[in-house]
Amino acid sequence: MIKVLVAEDMHIVRGALVALLRLEPDIEVVAEVASGPEILPAARSTAADVAIIDIDLPGKDGLTVAGEMHDQLPGCRTLILTSLGRPGTLRRALEAKVSGFLLKDAPPDNLANAVRGVVAGRRMVDGDLALAAWDTVDCPLTARELDVLRMTSEGYGTVEVAARLYLSAGTVRNYLTTVVAKLGARNRVDAIRVARESGWL
Numbered sequence: 001m002i003k004v005l006v007a008e009d010m011h012i013v014r015g016a017l018v019a020l021l022r023l024e025p026d027i028e029v030v031a032e033v034a035s036g037p038e039i040l041p042a043a044r045s046t047a048a049d050v051a052i053i054d055i056d057l058p059g060k061d062g063l064t065v066a067g068e069m070h071d072q073l074p075g076c077r078t079l080i081l082t083s084l085g086r087p088g089t090l091r092r093a094l095e096a097k098v099s100g101f102l103l104k105d106a107p108p109d110n111l112a113n114a115v116r117g118v119v120a121g122r123r124m125v126d127g128d129l130a131l132a133a134w135d136t137v138d139c140p141l142t143a144r145e146l147d148v149l150r151m152t153s154e155g156y157g158t159v160e161v162a163a164r165l166y167l168s169a170g171t172v173r174n175y176l177t178t179v180v181a182k183l184g185a186r187n188r189v190d191a192i193r194v195a196r197e198s199g200w201l
Contacts, residue, residue: 002119005031005048007039007065008081009057013104017052017081017111024112036060040068043076050099050115055082063096070097077118090125092199100124139200140182148175150201153192 004027008014014032021027030046033039036057043051051069053062066078077099093101099118102110117124141149144165151161158176162169176188185191195201 002027002115003030003046003049004028004115005033005039005043005046005051005076007033007036007051007057007062008054009034010054013054020108020111021115027112027115034058036062036065039065040073043069043073048076049119050077050079052079052081052111052115055080055093063092063098066093066098067096079114079118079124090199094125139195139198141179141195141200145175145179145182146195146200148172149179149191149195152176152188153196153201 004021006014006017006021006029008017011034014034018029018032021029030048031042033042034057036059038059039051039053042048051066053066055062057065062080062082066080069076069078078097079100079102080093080098081102081104083104090101100114100123102114102124114124139146147165148161151164156164158169158172161167162172165172167175176191179185180188180191183191183194185194192201
């Protein structure tokens with residue numbers, strides 16, 4: 001029996017995923033969580049074989065958690081579930097060492113097959129998306145620039161970003177100016193749009 005944890009913050013979607021998986025004779029849902037910080041403790045306490053993780057979770061995003069699980073709980077495979085079918089997002093997922101990457105609009109059978117595949121040690125990724133990822137441009141932003149842009153996109157002001165990242169407000173402004181220039185954006189809002197559409201945020 002394959003023990004599965006489902007991490008999805010939308011209750012109806014989570015309920016549908018759980019109901020779908022419970023139809024499979026070889027899969028048991030052992031935990032359901034609604035936020036990023038809950039995943040690792042739940043996976044550890046239930047000895048889950050696979051964690052199906054939505055990419056956008058409150059508290060901590062799915063890719064960050066997947067990276068942590070790869071380091072701290074390597075026996076539990078991670079299967080990212082997302083509506084963001086962008087090559088840049090897939091590249092970020094692969095860098096986080098996820099076991100699989102599945103789009104939410106994939107046929108229902110794909111979910112159980114992906115679970116079985118990652119348990120068998122295979123990397124389960126949508127074929128068309130994988131091919132597209134080869135053709136994408138690497139993110140031109142540094143990790144720190146991404147941190148600053150991500151926090152700005154979440155509504156934090158310059159002073160708040162500076163305090164949280166232990167930087168001066170002037171340094172944060174310089175980072176944002178550099179980001180806008182690197183992305184060829186008109187302003188910060190446009191830079192956030194470009195980064196999101198490219199799957200870098």
